[in-house]
Amino acid sequence: MVIAFNSAHTGNMLIQRFKFQHYKLLVVSVVTLRHTTIAQSLRIFQTRTRKSYISRFLKTKKKQETSNSQLTSSTSVEAKVIPIAFLASFSLFSSNSKKTVADKINNTKMADESAKTIADTIQHSDQLFDENNFQEAYDLLLKCSEPESWEIKWRIGRALYNLSKTIPSPKKEQLVRESFQYATDALAMNDSDYATHKWYSILLDAKSGLDGIKERVTQLENVKKHMLRAVELNPHDATSWFILGQFYYGLAELPWYQRKIVSTIFATPPTGTYEEALECFEKAENTKPNFYSMNHLMLGKTYHALKNSDKAKEYLTLAANVTVLNEDDKQAKEDAAKLLKKL
Incomplete structure (x- = not known):
């Protein structure tokens, strides 16, 4: 149930x-x-x-042959058109997809080539600079495809500053101020690079020196701050130690009237001693022996100020015998020769 x-x-x-x-x-x-x-x-x-x-279908099949024939013809056309349209649509989609991928690959390739171009430009300009070809280095950097790069800007400033050393005023002053602007722009773009701080410090001191003793004294703390930052970011750069040593040496031998100006500007005036200067010059020399004739000169002058004649003669002799390749070598050779005559 x-x-x-x-x-x-x-x-x-x-x-x-x-x-x-x-x-x-x-x-x-x-x-x-x-x-x-x-x-x-x-x-x-x-x-x-x-x-x-099935039975009913077979009975009505003959009646529908004509209409089916037309329908089949129409359907056949549609069957041909629809797949073609779909394939065309797919082809278009695939083309766009491939184009997008190709664009990304091309953009990446262009970025790589641009980075490679900048790297090559920097390497070549540094080589030209080391060979004292400052004008060629400057011209090369100006043609760089990425002129807004901070690495390019501080190098342009460096090249201009060295070019200014052999040019009389007022063109000299113009180049110094222009080089300082490049360093300022580079620092604004990247304040985590030691070379940017180093050259900003150098060019700030050079530029403020054009504006008179009071301005130069006023900028002492800024100059020192950026030199210390450069050393902090890269303690293995000999040039940074040399510049810091020059700062301490300059303060140590500051004339009395300039000391008076310093004391009126700063509540706590910046100080520097020969001992501090010597430490920096020795660090520079130990980091990269014989890298700079001016460092030999400053070691000789500092030892002389500290009453160590033997050491003073040793380094002054090195400076006096340097092969002159640039203005710094020329100055170091002349100054060292004069001091040796006094010892």
């Missing part, structure tokens, strides 16, 4: 789901459900339904 009830109930549900034209087939399925599972019954029903559809 339970089976019969369930089968009848299931049959009623199926009758509601399908149209009246399948009624006879459903009755057969209900009877069949008394001896089969629901899944088996549904398979039987579906099979018989398909047979009924």
Whole structure:
């Protein structure tokens, strides 16, 4: 009884789901459900339904040949057009996708080439600078593809400053001020580079010296601050130690009237001693022996101020015998020769 009830109930549900034209087939399925599972019954029903559809389809096939022929023709065109349209769309998408990837690759390649160009320019300009070809270094840096690079700017300032040493005023002053502006721009772009601080310090002192003794004294603390920062960022740079030594030496031998100006400007005037200067010059020499004729000269002058004649003669002799390659070598040679005559 339970089976019969369930089968009848299931049959009623199926009758509601399908149209009246399948009624006879459903009755057969209900009877069949008394001896089969629901899944088996549904398979039987579906099979018989398909047979009924096939039979009806065969009867009306001939009547629909013309319309089917037209439909097939139309469908055939659509079948051809739709895939082509899809392929065209896909081709366009693929093209855009490939173009985007290609653009990214090209942009990366251009960036790499630009970085390589800057690196090559910097290396070449440094070589020219070391060979005392300051004008060539300056010209090369101006043609750089990235003129706004801080690495390019402080190097332009350095080249201009060294060019100014052999040029009389007022052109000399113009070059010094221009070089200081390049250093200022470089520092604004990157204040974490030791060379930027070093050359800003050098050029600030040079520029303030053009504005009179009071301005130069006023800028002493700034000059010292940037020199100390350069040494802090790179304690292995010999030039930075040399500049810091010059600062201490300059304060140590400051004339009395300049000391008076310093004391009126600063509540606590900056101080420097020969001992501090000597320590810096020796660090510079130990970091890079014989790197700079002016460092030999300053070591000789500092030892002379500290009454160590033997050491003074040793370094002054080195400075006096230097091969002159630039204005600094020329000055070091002349000054050392004069001091040796006094010892």
